[in-house]
Amino acid sequence: MCRSLLSARIFHQKYYYCSISMIQNLKLHVVESGDAKNPLMLFLHGFPECWYSWRHQIRAFNKDYHCVAFDMRGVGESDGPPGKRNYTSDLITGDVCELIQVLGHETCILVGHDWGGLIGWKFAAQYPQMVERYIAMNIPHPDRFSELLTFHLPQIIMSWYIFFFQIPWFPERAVKMGDYNMIDEECKHGETTDEDIQAFKYSISKPGRTHTFLNYYRNELTLLFNKTGVVKTPTLLIWGTADNYLHTKLSYDTEKFCPSLKVERIEGGNHFIQQDKPDLVNQLMRKYLEREITLKI
Incomplete structure (x- = not known):
């Protein structure tokens, strides 16, 4: 586990600085890179990951944006209050809303994957005035x-x-089996190294974090069957077609829920697309954002 901590520290020194932000009486571990005067690009990670899953995107966009990734509540270095009731989508979207303000911004380019992507969709529906563009990755x-x-x-x-x-x-016991062997099996794709895997293991193996992270899923059915509603924010959906968890059919017929939607499918890309095909993902993101800026002008 020590290798992951060393890896994280080296990455800190080269690309960003980390801090603790207080929101709703919670401490959130926040990672920043780029000039805080630039537009905010805020990243929301999925399961079983942490802020580190966005390392490739931080490197790619920190010259033009104030890039911020953080461990969501109950994950890694952030606080993890006990109890399923502390992991509802409304509370987590509230975290995002308050964090944007604490960072000194009024709006953001929001980027989400997996669980973070679900929260991103929900946030864009609830706080449309705070999201200039939304980029969702392998999450319908x-x-x-x-x-x-x-x-x-x-x-x-x-x-x-x-x-x-x-x-x-x-x-919880199943996730921990074989020194978190599940993470080896599910996250080792594309450009993800053994050291990267150790970083994710380090995050989820902190005391109580397996339990608090799984509480997201214990509220998921409520989230899915309570209507989110139409998202009017211009949105890019990037989808790897070899996802083992989410059928590619989910990336179709979404326009009725998001009229300003553009879909980019990456043939053979897996669920962890931002790590599996980072260069291509970054190209698609940049192309979309530049196009949207041009249209806005």
Whole structure:
């Protein structure tokens, strides 16, 4: 585990600085890179990751943006209050809202993947005035997800883990088995190194973090079956077509939930697309943002 901490410290010294932000009586571990006077690009990570999953994007965009990634509540170095009730989507979107203000910004370019992506969709629906552009990666609009989760058998089968994680305590033991072997199996793709894997293991192995992170899933069904509503924010959906958890069909027919949507599919890309194909993802992000700026002018 010490290798991951060393890796993180080296990355800190070269690319950004970290700090602790207080929001809603919680301490959040925040990582920043770039001039704070530039527009904010805020990253929301997924499971079983942490802020470090955005290292490639931080490097790519810190010259033009104030890049900020953070350990979401219950993850890594951030506080993890006990109890399922402390991990509802409303509380987590509230964290995002307050953090943007604490960072000294009024709006952001919001980027989300997996669980962070679900929160991103929810945040864009609830706080549209705070999101200039939304970039979602391998995560559908929640209302589209709930559609397929009710009748599309392939997606129901692929979502087995959501139902498994509803069981008390046993899933925590399963995640920890074999020195968190699940992370080796699921996250080792593309340009992800053994040292990167150790960083994710270090984050989730901190006391109590496996339990608090799984509480996200224990509130997920409520999130999915409570309508999120239409997202009017201009949005880019980047989708790896070899996702083992989310069927590519989820990336279609989303326009009814997000009229200003552009979809870019990466053939053969996996669920952890921002780490699996970072150069291509960064190119698509930059192309989209430059196009949107041109249209705005």
